[in-house]
Amino acid sequence: MTDTSALFADGIMEASVHHGVARLTLAQTGQDGKPVPCGQLAIPVVQLPAFANGVLALLKQIDSRVKQAQQAQQSSADAPAEAPQQVPGSFRFSG
Secondary structure, eight states: OOSOOOOOOSEEEEEEEETTEEEEEEEEEOTTSSEEEEEEEEEEGGGHHHHHHHHHHHHHHHHHHHHHHHHHHHHHHHSOOOSOOOOTTOOOOOO
């Protein structure tokens, strides 16, 4: 990976389009519970559909994996517990 910085955001404060570029002002929840700007994501409008489709594909993958984990947890609840239990609400996958 090149010299990039990680940015945590848990929301979008504002979205606008100027001169063919979509600008999303990203937000973090502040100490008072209100959103605070933490950065801006700029995407060329012509690339926005591909970007949005990528995010939607990721959400579908996450949803599918959560359902699989819930089904596995339900089936393991019916079987004798030999393996250590995972932390409730934890979700991990790679690949």
